[in-house]
Amino acid sequence: MSDLIHELYETRAYPAMSHPSSDPALTAVAALLAGLRVRHPSQSKILEIGCASGLNLIPLAIRWPQSRFVGIDLSGPAIQQARELSEVCHTVAGIRGHARALGTAAQIRGAGRARPGG
DSSP states (O other): OOHHHHHHHHHSOOOOOOOGGGOHHHHHHHHHHTTOOOOOGGGOEEEEETOTTSTTHHHHHHHOTTSEEEEEOSOHHHHHHHHHHHHHHTOOEEEOSOGGGGOOGGGSTTGGGOOTTO
């Protein structure tokens, strides 16, 4: 990633949005309709790449407290905001650092088993 793009992420806030279609219950229904096996939404493992300030991920963590939520983002200020919001809401959301630290799919434990609905 170029330094200019990284600087933009650090200095300009990306609009925080909620995406209702990312709810584990909805993705599980879609997967079931497609004939796939899924785990119950209350036992999901959700990774949100590009979580910004956490306004999509944290409400999901509140709704599904037994699930595991991890969010990553390139923006240090956005990650800090997400961490603070997560602490205030007492959610189980695990807000991690920069997306560059994620690595490749081959390096991510469990990435080969990723499936809709967690």
